[in-house]
Amino acid sequence: MKVKKIKSSAIYYALYLSLIFALVLGGLILMSGLNQQFAMQMDVEEILIDNASSGIAYGQINFRELEANRPTKIRLFNEGVDSVEITKKPWGAFTVLTSKSMHKNRFHIKNALLGAGNSNTTANLYLVDNGKPISIGGDARIEGNCFLPAVGLKRAYIEGKNYTGAQLLFGVSQPSSKQLPPIRTDFLEELKASMGEFHPWAAEQDTLNASFSESALVVVSDGFVDLTDKVITGQVKLIVQDSIFVGRNTVIENAILKSKIIYVEAGFNGTVQFIASEKITLEEDVFLKYPSVVGVIEDQNATAAAHIEIGAKSQVLGTVFLVSETMDFRNPPSLTIETEAEVDGFVYCAGKTQLKGKIRGHLFTEKLFLVTASSSYENMLLDGQILDNLPENFTMANLLAETIFLKQIAWLD
DSSP: OOOOOOOHHHHHHHHHHHHHHHHHHHHHHHHHHHHHHHHHHHHHHHHHHHHHHHHHHHHHHSGGGSOBTSOEEEESTTSSSOEEEEEEEEETTEEEEEEEEEETTEEEEEEEEEEEEOOTTSOSEEEOOOSOOEEEETTOEEEEEEEEOTTOEEEOOBTTBOOOOSSSOEEEEEEOOSSOOOBOTTHHHHHHOOOSOEEEOOTTOOEEEEOTTSOOEEEEESSEEEESSOEEEESEEEEESSEEEEOTTOEEEEEEEEEEEEEEOTTOEEEEEEEEEEEEEEOTTOEEEEEEEEEEEEOTTOSSOOEEEEOTTOEEEEEEEEEESSOOTTSOOEEEEOTTOEEEEEEEEEEEEEESSEEEEEEEEEEEEEEOSSOEEESEEESOEEEOOOOTTOEEOSOBTTOOOEEEEEEEO
């Protein structure tokens, strides 16, 4: 029997092909394993994201039970596996909820800015009953759910203008009381508190930034601060003892500015919380984006009556408030919203309000007043308008004691 010999080169080819096949099959098995591991990681990531969102939803409903600035760990869905750590902290006139979901050594963090929802039961106009009627003239218009003095409204001829409306009130009314609905007892304390490590103001520094996932950046100054061509974004709080000037080209997003006096140059555009103890002035054409705050808390050491002025053609999307720790009824705080100026949101003035522009939403005030070139009037509304057409999802500062739950305004970095 003749044996056929196989060339050695053929054996090498066979071994080479076997090695190639083995590498290909091994690569396919490795890729399959990696794909499964990646899919598992993606599933875990999705669960972490969903759980962090669920933590925010839990905090919105149970915000009163959460202790401020202290993490609260809860188990979701009562299964003992999905856990989140929720931290509630005041951020100016709003609330920030941080939800941290955890799984083994992995976690996901979500930060949400919350405020009070726009309720259908919240008055569009709440005017304290001082026993006198409210005179309205010109193109004045009052809409929605109103709480008015028992003597009501009356037409008036003011500064050469008759009232032009077909009716005095475009809505429903009920008697108001002799006091405004109260604000939250801890609201002023939260606004005045400053948590975090303090850093001195450096005029040469152009940018201040801090993430809401970390500690707040608190910058302080005992003098005057000129914010011209500066950038201030994120969880930054600037506290100035004297006064602040905000230039038109300054960039501010989500930050808090606190001082005795704040002056904002015409043309400024940003999202900010201005908190003062004496006076805030917005020049013409200032645009404060949603959700901004313009607030004055008059303290007992104030040398003059607190005042807010919103200049002509300026617009505020958010909340305007003016309160006093020690009210002087002879010289009450005052708010002026100039001609063609507009506030979309909630206005609370524990003093007197001069409304020449528009409020889309809500106005709570002790009284109305009007100053013209020729005279001054009390309980007078000339051309000013309170309109009931604020979007249902509009969210305002958590100011009133009647707040039942918080609504999300935005996600924060």
